[in-house]
Amino acid sequence: MGVSFDKIDGDMLLKFDVRPSANPTSEKDRTAKLADPGFGRVFTDHMAVVRYSQAKGWHDARVESRANFALDPATAVLHYAQEIFEGLKAYKRDDGGVNLFRPDANARRFRNSADRMAMAPLPESVFIDAVEQLVRIDRAWMPGGEGSLYMRPFMIANEVFLGVKPSAEYIFAVIASPVGSYFKGGPAPVSIWVSENYTRAAIGGTGAVKCGGNYAASLRAQAEAIDHGCDQVVFLDAIERRYIEELGGMNVFFVFDDGSLLTPPLGTILPGITRDSIITLAKDSGMRVREETYTIDQWRSDAGSGKLKEAFACGTAAVISPIGTVRSASGDFTINNGAAGTVAMGMRKKLVDIQYGRAADPHNWIRKVL
Numbered sequence: 001m002g003v004s005f006d007k008i009d010g011d012m013l014l015k016f017d018v019r020p021s022a023n024p025t026s027e028k029d030r031t032a033k034l035a036d037p038g039f040g041r042v043f044t045d046h047m048a049v050v051r052y053s054q055a056k057g058w059h060d061a062r063v064e065s066r067a068n069f070a071l072d073p074a075t076a077v078l079h080y081a082q083e084i085f086e087g088l089k090a091y092k093r094d095d096g097g098v099n100l101f102r103p104d105a106n107a108r109r110f111r112n113s114a115d116r117m118a119m120a121p122l123p124e125s126v127f128i129d130a131v132e133q134l135v136r137i138d139r140a141w142m143p144g145g146e147g148s149l150y151m152r153p154f155m156i157a158n159e160v161f162l163g164v165k166p167s168a169e170y171i172f173a174v175i176a177s178p179v180g181s182y183f184k185g186g187p188a189p190v191s192i193w194v195s196e197n198y199t200r201a202a203i204g205g206t207g208a209v210k211c212g213g214n215y216a217a218s219l220r221a222q223a224e225a226i227d228h229g230c231d232q233v234v235f236l237d238a239i240e241r242r243y244i245e246e247l248g249g250m251n252v253f254f255v256f257d258d259g260s261l262l263t264p265p266l267g268t269i270l271p272g273i274t275r276d277s278i279i280t281l282a283k284d285s286g287m288r289v290r291e292e293t294y295t296i297d298q299w300r301s302d303a304g305s306g307k308l309k310e311a312f313a314c315g316t317a318a319v320i321s322p323i324g325t326v327r328s329a330s331g332d333f334t335i336n337n338g339a340a341g342t343v344a345m346g347m348r349k350k351l352v353d354i355q356y357g358r359a360a361d362p363h364n365w366i367r368k369v370l
C-alpha cells in the first residue's frame with residue numbers, strides 16, 4: 001500500500017487570495033539592494049503560500065507579505081526532514097516583459113519529488129500559478145541585465161507529531177530572490193574535488209529528487225572540496241566508486257574531440273532541466289549526445305590524451321560553468337588548459353538567449369508572465 005492523499009484533484013484550481021504588503025520596501029532601499037544582490041540573501045516583499053491537510057486537501061492559497069512561519073518545535077520537518085524544493089528563474093526581456101523558463105518541468109519534477117518523499121502531490125497548475133503570481137506582484141524586484149529573479153518553491157511537513165510517518169499536513173510556499181550573475185566575473189572555470197570519502201546517492205535512494213536532505217548530506221564533502229582549494233565537489237557512484245555522477249547541485253557534461261557530448265545517465269542523479277535542455281539543443285544542432293557512464297579514470301586519461309576537449313557543469317543557478325581543474329587524493333589534472341571551452345560557452349549563450357527572449361524558442365520553453 002502506498003501513501004494515499006484523498007483530496008487531490010488533478011485539475012484542481014485554487015484561487016489565490018492576493019494581499020499586497022502594507023509596508024513594502026521603499027524604492028530607495030530596493031534599488032540599493034538590487035545594485036549588488038549576490039545570490040540568495042536578498043528577498044522580495046511577498047511570498048505565495050498554500051496549505052494542505054488531510055481533511056481539507058490543498059486550501060488557503062495566498063499571496064501575502066513575506067513573513068516568518070510559526071512552527072511548533074515538534075513540527076515533523078524539523079526532525080525527519082520531509083522537505084522538497086525547486087529552483088527556477090524569471091528573466092527580464094528587453095521589451096520589459098518577464099519570461100519563465102520551462103516552469104511546467106519544475107512543476108512536474110516537484111510532483112515526482114513529493115511522491116518519492118511520501119508528501120501530498122501539488123497540482124502542477126497550482127505550482128505554476130503560485131510562481132507566476134509572485135513574479136507579478138514583485139515585478140519591481142526584477143533585476144535587469146544578466147540578473148534574474150530566482151524563484152524558490154518548497155514544501156515542508158507541518159504536522160506536529162514526533163512519530164515517524166508521512167505528515168498529514170504540509171505547507172507549500174514560494175519565495176523570490178533577485179540574483180546577479182551567479183559566479184562573480186562571469187563563468188570562470190571552476191576547480192572540482194573528487195569525493196572519495198563520501199557519496200551522494202544510491203540506487204533506490206533519493207538522489208533523483210530535489211530534497212533538502214540530499215544537500216545536508218553533501219555539505220561535508222563540499223567542505224572537503226573547499227579545504228583542498230576547490231570550488232565544488234564531484235560525486236562518484238556509491239557501488240563501484242568510479243562512475244561520475246554529478247556535482248553537489250549541478251549535472252556534468254563532457255565534450256570530446258569528435259564533437260560529441262557525454263553526460264551520465266539518469267537514475268541516481270538529479271534530472272536537471274538545464275541538462276535536458278542542453279541535450280535537446282545539442283541534438284538540434286546535429287551533435288551526437290550520449291547518456292552513458294564515464295569513469296574518473298577514463299576522464300583523467302582522456303584529459304591527458306587530448307581526447308577530452310571540455311567538461312562543464314550545468315544547473316539553473318549558474319547555467320553553465322566550465323570545469324578547469326580536477327583534484328583528487330590520487331592527483332590533479334586540467335582540462336582545456338584550465339580555460340573555458342567554446343562548446344560550453346556557445347551552449348551557455350544559446351540557452352541564455354532563449355531564456356531572455358533574445359532568440360527563437362523552437363521547443364516552447366518560454367512562458368511569458370508579463
Ligand SMILES: *Cc1c(COP(=O)(O)O)cnc(C)c1O
Nearest residue numbers: 249250251270272273274315316
Ligand atoms: C537542482 C539540481 C540540479 C540542476 O537542475 P536544474 O533543473 O538544471 O536546475 C542538479 N543537481 C542537483 C543535485 C540539483 O539539486
